[in-house]
Amino acid sequence: MKKVGIVEVTQSPGAESSLSLMEFTYKTVKELLDKVGMRRDEVDTYVMASSDVLHSGMSCANSFDIDATGGFLKPFSRTEGDAITAFVYGCMRIMSGNYDTALIVGLIKGSENADNDTITSCFADPFYSRPTGINETTAAAMQMRLYLQRYGITEEQCAKVVVKNLGNALFNPYTHIKKRVSVEDVLGSERICDPLKAMECAPKSDGVCAMLLASEEKAKELTDKPVWFKGWGASMDTFYLGDRDLLDTPLKSAAASAYKMAGISNPRKAIDMAEICEPYAFQELLWCEQLGLCGQGEGGKLIDSGATQMNGSLPVNPSGGVLAMNPYVSRGLYRVAEAALQIKGKAGEHQIDKKVNTALAHATYGFCGQWQGVVILGS
Amino acid sequence: MAEEKERPRTIEAVGTAPFEMALGPTWTRFFEGIKEEKIFGTRCKKCGRVLVPARPFCPRCFEPMEEWVEVAQEGTIVTWSYIDYTYFGLEDDMIPVVPATIKLDGTDTSWWGVIGGFDIKDFDLVAKKVKVGGRVKAVWRKEKRGCVQDIEYWKVIE
Ligand SMILES: [Zn+2]
Numbered sequence: 063m064k065k066v067g068i069v070e071v072t073q074s075p076g077a078e079s080s081l082s083l084m085e086f087t088y089k090t091v092k093e094l095l096d097k098v099g100m101r102r103d104e105v106d107t108y109v110m111a112s113s114d115v116l117h118s119g120m121s122c123a124n125s126f127d128i129d130a131t132g133g134f135l136k137p138f139s140r141t142e143g144d145a146i147t148a149f150v151y152g153c154m155r156i157m158s159g160n161y162d163t164a165l166i167v168g169l170i171k172g173s174e175n176a177d178n179d180t181i182t183s184c185f186a187d188p189f190y191s192r193p194t195g196i197n198e199t200t201a202a203a204m205q206m207r208l209y210l211q212r213y214g215i216t217e218e219q220c221a222k223v224v225v226k227n228l229g230n231a232l233f234n235p236y237t238h239i240k241k242r243v244s245v246e247d248v249l250g251s252e253r254i255c256d257p258l259k260a261m262e263c264a265p266k267s268d269g270v271c272a273m274l275l276a277s278e279e280k281a282k283e284l285t286d287k288p289v290w291f292k293g294w295g296a297s298m299d300t301f302y303l304g305d306r307d308l309l310d311t312p313l314k315s316a317a318a319s320a321y322k323m324a325g326i327s328n329p330r331k332a333i334d335m336a337e338i339c340e341p342y343a344f345q346e347l348l349w350c351e352q353l354g355l356c357g358q359g360e361g362g363k364l365i366d367s368g369a370t371q372m373n374g375s376l377p378v379n380p381s382g383g384v385l386a387m388n389p390y391v392s393r394g395l396y397r398v399a400e401a402a403l404q405i406k407g408k409a410g411e412h413q414i415d416k417k418v419n420t421a422l423a424h425a426t427y428g429f430c431g432q433w434q435g436v437v438i439l440g441s
Numbered sequence: 442m443a444e445e446k447e448r449p450r451t452i453e454a455v456g457t458a459p460f461e462m463a464l465g466p467t468w469t470r471f472f473e474g475i476k477e478e479k480i481f482g483t484r485c486k487k488c489g490r491v492l493v494p495a496r497p498f499c500p501r502c503f504e505p506m507e508e509w510v511e512v513a514q515e516g517t518i519v520t521w522s523y524i525d526y527t528y529f530g531l532e533d534d535m536i537p538v539v540p541a542t543i544k545l546d547g548t549d550t551s552w553w554g555v556i557g558g559f560d561i562k563d564f565d566l567v568a569k570k571v572k573v574g575g576r577v578k579a580v581w582r583k584e585k586r587g588c589v590q591d592i593e594y595w596k597v598i599e
Binding site for chain 1: 550588
């Protein structure tokens, strides 16, 4: 298998920007090209990820955004769903041997569109589900109740995820929510969808993330510290929530594919740090279980042990995660970028203490994590 | 391209577009049953599961589902929540809502419904009455439109 290296990444801040989407995207892509010293026409191929209609107010949104990606009149594609798939698409293009460099960009201005749950209620079919008021938050709340009941996970353990991630976010200059909170603050926040509390739900953020990928030779030419693409897996469950066990998600099979490709047999030993997509606090614990980073039903013990803290044995979301910054669509690419920065040793104030050889980046969307994707990166 | 301190102009854009989506023969038949206060599922000849609402094919076996079965209107709560916040499209007078997934007796899936029939504004009362594993039954509206809202709510069986 041909090697693909991440050369460089850039990211925008997550707070509401007064720039137009065009300016906002251009700024981050231009910063990337300047960092690697390339002109837009010198990049071989482009893959962008953006969302149509409800997340952007435009249909075939890339017809407008393309100018700011720099990709027009170049071999260009766009992915729907989470931007982590644009990353993988770019890797595959380089692995084909036809391209030496690929520019990946995920973009969204969450501050410009309707409330998250107005949009997520449209994930539901209009025949059976939508009329009963289902959306991503209510589905997550039902999943959380099952999780608490089946495994005896406590609300305090879920709240600790918020405390940890928002605490980490204070050291990340790009993140949207900057606030030190306590377990009491989280437990005392509004019970918007029992047992989910307001502070356990991710915000809605702006976010452009850009990344330059290169073939092995080219990557070594462009940077002294390339980060290598090692593995990928994705899986999606059936649509009907009632047909699924909400605590047995497709993340297990997505992770199994990614570990197999990366040659990992014991993820607990092999993974040095993880960036996990946790739009709802308890999901970080559940996803850690499904990723095999702890045993089934042991997500609560994992957070209690301190292992997932910035200075723990398996730091999870040193960037602050999605609870601190939630640019829908591009949030998965942010996870890859943050994992890459940790391997490069360039995460700045939120760089973890230990050396990172192998890192995991995760993305999810849909009710109760219907779609799951896992990327493994290596030094 | 610096961010300006004073907020630049924004433009409000609202889009409305009608869609007309086909129900298909399976779901049409299902909703005809609903009009007559009957809940139909379909049984898979391969795995034997009964799925509700009725499906044209079994997603797991990928075989057509041709056997129709009328299922019970009582079932068990798998999980539930309490919606007590608003967003665009969900107004103050529409909350709270108590959504639940309900496994109807004799079926192999659960169905999404809302629990009602008592003062659901009182959360403590809801938490007392609504339990995972608790029993509920369908309460029908008098006027039917052949849609899922024809089941007005699911009543807790004490
Ligand atoms: Zn079957």
